[in-house]
Amino acid sequence: MKKVMLFVIVAMFTLIVGACATDKDATPQQNKDEAVPVSSSTPLDIDIINTKDAKVGKATLTETKEGVKIGLKIEGMEPGTKAIHIHETAKCDPPDFKSAGEHFNPGHKEHGFDNPKGFHSGDLPNIEVSDNGTVNVEIIATNVTLGQGENSLLDEDGSALVIHENADDYKTDPAGNSGDRIACGAITK
Incomplete structure (x- = not known):
């Protein structure tokens, strides 16, 4: 009986070692139809200023496989729903941040998630400023990148994150009836 048990143990050990060696020596194959995941980049921090040129918060942008994650922390703003967009410069x-140009729109679309001809790559979902004037939110911008290419936020003139005084209606071209620009952060390398 002891010889049989020893034989079974040796046989199992041989199978396990052989399986491990086969897996270790195997060359992984990548399906050409699968997307290669994008590795996370070093976060890019930008300061957000108000119309009086005072810092009111910051945004942290990070490249992810879903797009650019924007972590936004702001204080001292008027409560309510606000539009936020990525602008082209x-x-x-x-005080008006018109220097940021129009919405980031390399695809030459019209504005708004609900616009049948839209949307701009720089269109983002509305944010909510709390009753105490703060924002602490994460947004994924799926149609932009911090890498290279046509949709890069870090092209030769960079881009800007702009907050407007009103909510975006998601359909009216060019800016969703979102009102004046009330805060801005320059996105550069």
């Missing part, structure tokens, strides 16, 4: 000259 990394210039935040107060």
